[in-house]
Amino acid sequence: MFSLIIYFLIILLNSTCYCRFHSRFHHISINENEISPCHLLSFNLINSIKSYQLVSTNVQLHKYFSIENQTDLYAIQSLDREYLCVEQFCSCTMQCSIQLKILSQPEHQIIFVNITINDLNDNLHYFRSNEIQIHIPENTNIQHRQCYRIPNVDDKDLPETNQFIYELIGNGSEKFEIDQTIGNDLCLRIKNHPLDREERDLYDHLWLIVTDKQQQQAKMKINIQVLDVNDNSPKFLTNLTKISVNETFTGQLTCFQAYDPDEGNNGRIIYSFDHFDDKLTQFLYLNNETGCLFIIQSLLLTSFDLIPLLQLNNHLLLTIRAQDCGSRMSSTLPAYHPLEIIIEDINDHKPNIQVRQIISSIDIIKNNSQINIIENTIGLLAMITVDDIDQGIYGQVQLTLIVQTSIKKHRQAFQLKPTSMKHYKIELINPLDYELETSLILFLDAIDGGGEHSRFIINIVIDDMNDMIPHFEHEHYHFITNIQSSSTLSDSTIVGQIHATDPDVSTKSLIYSTNSNLFRIDSETGQISLIEPLSINMTDQTITFNVTVSDGEHISQTYVTISIEGLNHRPEFEKTQYFFQINENVPVRTVVGQIIGKDKDLPGTRRGELTYTLRSITPYSEFFFHTSHTGQVLVTRIPDAEQQQIHQFIITVRDHGTPPLSSEAKLTIKVNDINEYCPHLVNFSSEPYIFVSRQRFKKIPGETFTYRLFAFDKDITDQSNITFNLLPSKYSYLFKLNSNGFLTIDDLPLKTPSIMELDYSLTDTFFPEPCIKQDKLIILIGDTSIDRDYLINEYEKQLESSQHQRSMIQRLANNKRKKQETIIILLTFSLSTLIICLGVLCLLFLLCCRKQKRRNRERSITTKSSSLINPSLLDDSKQQSPHSFITDCNGKSSLLPPLR
Template identity: 25%
Template sequence: MELKILVENPLEMHHVIVEITDVNNHSPTFSEKNQTFEIFEQTQPGRRFQLLSARDPDAGINSIRSYTITPNEHFDLDIRDSDEDKTPFLALKKSLDREQKSKHILILTAVDGGKPPKTGTLNVSIIVLDSNDNRPIFSQEIYQTEIQENVPIGTSVFKINATDADEGANGKIEYSLGKTLKKIVYETFELDQTTGIIRIKGEVDYEENDVFKLDVEASDNGTPPLSGECRLIIKVKDVNDNAPEIEITSLSNTVREDSKPGTVISLLSVTDKDSGANGKIITSITSEVPFELKPTYKENIYSIVTKRSLDREEMPQYEISIKATDCGESQLSASRILNIQVADVNDNRPQFWQNPLHFYLSENNAAGKSIFSVSATDKDINENAVILYHIVRVGGEQGRSSYINVNSENGEISAQKSFDFETLKTFQFQVVATDSGTPPLSNNVTVNVFILDQNDNVPVILYPLSSNGSAEGVEEIPRNVNAGHLVTKVRAYDADIGYNGWLLFSLQEVTDHSLFGLDRYTGQIRTLRSFTETDEAEHKLVILVKDNGNVSLSATATVIVKLVEPKEAFAASDVKSAAKVDEEDNVTFYLMITLGAVSTLFLISIIVLIAMQCSKSTDYTSKYLQETNYDGTLCHSIQYRSGDKRYMLVGPRMSVGSTIVPGSHANTLVLPARRRVSEEVR
């Protein structure tokens, strides 16, 4: 230690060196308590391993002076000196053997130079790593065992076992069959490379091989691997192990359904490699099929023939199960299945699901478009089931069948014209379905088409006379008439039926609402009160007539009512009455012609419906019910059902001089009332 001293008078500085003498008050120490080495057992002698060095804070002679180690036969201690310290090394002087001793424990001691000296220790562990220096060993060189032939596949035959003194991968053994064995050995046996179990892999046949010799090799997983060998001799014991064999020498896979009984479809032979009772065979057909087995002139050769007629539609294919069984003590058998397809013959006609068919079509359909379709099925297949359709034309091109056309391939029926319910209510035609077999077979179906009414007719006003849906008439009445006087009736009819033909009347325009009233159902115009001197002499009434269709159609009529003095009305009534009678007679004549035509057409429709009803089958017959809708009216209707639908045909039943009171399902037609103005003047 060096000190600086300062003297003031005189001012001087002096350096003083102080030396401290060491005392051995520390023991040597190691940075770790334990040190471990892993050394392979094949490491050559002379290899050195550096040990941890000890540290001692003392100096000089009191510092570390030497190292010592536990005496042993495998290691020496080697010290490397340097200016600063000593470094210990562990030197291998004799090879290690893990199988004799896998771990060595040594103690390294560090000694200082103090008196008395102090020491420190380090535990040194040497773990000996395994080397592949031991080969697998079998307990014997040759093993023997016996098995019966036909032993099931997967059966364990023998377990090979070898041992290896090494550890880890060096002691893990894998087994394998020798590389130079016969091919039949590899096909018959398999060896589990991990467990050494030998199992049956293929069929064991005493007649082919009565003994097998297997060379087995056991190898460890060391580097390089070491191996050992042994031989396993397997003797096979004979049993009745040969099942009969069925050979099809001739086969026709298809047979026509119209083949006669006794037709030969196949020849077969049966054999058995065994002899005596083990080789005698009983053959039979075990499935329920219309075929039988017949023996031929040669033993164990049979023919398969048909027993009865076939029907492809009932059974399109058969599986013929043939079984051959030997007569050994433990019987063996063999089976064979023949798949026979029954070839189709065109022996079924096309069938419609219902005959007759009923279709309902709304009038005013688009011409040329599909309206419905017919479909037939054929139990045959392929070309025998390909169906073409055509319509039977009745009465040439003038017949109603010319109204429609059918797509020959899919049966879709299209209308060649737009139908009008008021002209045609129903018609009938026949569709023929023909298959494509040879010869072709056909069937037909009757199709009844019912035209359904649409609201396509505008109400026609008969009075006042009109040609364009709007008219104007003049009525003269005396001023002195009382309330409720019948001025006139607006007469109209609608060619539609049901709601589409139910007409309602309403006042669209009137000069004085207090004077005139209109019955919405009959079209009668009556006075609501007596006329006064202040009332206008002429009144204009615009009447709207409309039907009750979903989209209603309408027409209008104008009635001019003129008020005249009673005398003038009486004088003019004779002239007017005569002219009006002539006018009404003409209207009545044309009306009677129209109504007669409509009634005749309607009656024909009823007759056709009743005829179709009588010709229907019980399951599909439409039910018709005739009923009178309104008592005391001239309207009537025919109701009919088909399936879940209900339809109503409504038509007039009229006579001249009658008035139809409109109902919810009837046309409304008001006929002229034969009256004279003079009769209403009192």
């Protein structure tokens, strides 16, 4: 403090550069950076003859100082203390003093001038680095006041010249403080609470602000990295892990996650099992780094190595240990986490079905085996045992019986009954019938709670017993024999055969017998034959007898009727050939003709009953015609002469004798053509034009142009008999058309080019009414093909315009017709409405008139009756007038009936 006072006094005493001394040693004090030139010292007095010269050994000083007029010392440049100290003209740590040597003449005396350059605060302080990194362990004890050095600011000015204020700002600056050490560095200390890296590991927004007296500032960023120490133990995120897994699962089960906020090896966690049984190594694997638990082998609840380690049948309890990798000197403890694995039993086993048959022997049978059952028996069939080694609902089995048969009686013959939890029995409650069905299948379906399904198949074979009566195919048999064949042939003539069946398989053969005296029956085949020839007197008679069949235990009877016919004659046709004609397009079921056959046999007998059939000779004729049993030939499809005109058949007549006889004749049906089509030209395939070239007439003079027209008629009779005729028209005088269709022209018109329309007619020769068709023929006359195309375009335009005119006329006609129809409808509606209104008014008028007449009648009756009664009679209460009178509208009176 004392030195500062002296310093300010020197400044006040030397406030000007001018100073006079007359001694050998001179001391001058000057502030740095004064304005030059500055007079420092004057050596001579007034009227002195001395002169002075600067003789300093450092020649560099001559550029800063100079002696003017040989007597005055000047500072010719501004003196910067910091620069002079850097150039080593003076000290940088203390006051800057420069000694000048001045030679005085003529005495040759050295005068020493000591110049002290006073330091001013003219330089800005700064940090050498803009940013600094500081590492502080998180376990630093604040009681020790640990110092973390920070380089101080640099200032070229002397420390006495300036004083600084230090301030630490930024997020987290309240945890630190800045102290100035004895040396040039600063000291960073932790204030009140120790640092915790897990709470915050980096303070990167701290700024050290240094402010001088002139409020000039310098700043430096401070980044404080909090170093980790192993001061935290691992912690699991949950207190308990409970996992359910099915017993067949393999793969990653779960991953345990413990948290250690330390970093590096201090936060690196190693996972392991605690008190782990070695038998579990074949089932479980724990990754020490990731903490993921894997099931490498299925945890089957039926495993013998796993069963002793389970609790509550399916619970596996384990403990997971988590330890960090800090140094062994660390005081952290491992963390323990309980794990409970619930092993869920899955339905990995199918139900097992065991069947023991009872009906024939007490043996266990295999799946899809066969059991023989005699029909018409009942009783216990089999015992069933069902089990499933799965646990819980998966071990609970339901057994159902399905009978595969189409017979309802057999479907209801079997019954499945439970005898205990896992035992069942199959009973045959209704007898089986071999004749209905020889075999069937039983399905035993077992399904557990998880849906696993097992099926046991039992093939039931029904053994037959002779319990069925043989029966004939028909209730009654009827055979026919001929008297002639029975008398001429031997007694082995077979009249007929009967057949009986027995559903029983055990019946090997059936035996037939009869009680007839005329016929015998083969006991094995059932063929009926004559014992001897029949008498002629038995013609057209019927013989009935019984036939019996036996299977050894049961018998059955039927009736056989044999009709004896007389001599059969062959039927004959009246003609050997029949010919019918019919017009085309006649409707179906039209009668074409009648075919008559004759038979000498009586009409009422089978021998005299005739049947007619047709067999076509020409293709497809059978689709158009058919004959009835009476011999009528009918149309079955509409005939068309253009498709087929002639149909030929073989007609057969057959009787019903024994044996039947028949005859044949030929039938021809001609379909007559009718004039249903008109002829038309066939010359034009695509364009209905005839082009005539003038150049062709020029090349061959005198040649007549000839063009042949061809016509066609779809009617089959008119295809070649068509007559052509040219009708009068505008250009008909230039052309000639004969009846055969030859069109000729002698001279062509001179105009170029030309379009001509010719009217022509086509007539067929159909009798009695030919068909006549009229049409137009277009003749195009030109020179080249270009003219032809031009004429065609012109003609098509004319057609379009004419069609447009026709369409317009048709449209106008339609509109006119619609308007007329609308007017008619309106008039009709108006007239109907008027008539209805008039009718309603007339009805109302009639009702009013009738009501008015009724009122007038009642009023007149009252008036007349009061005027005609004798007043004297009013006193006699016992006398009444037997009649009354009424006056009508014309004033006439009439007698009323007596009042009652």
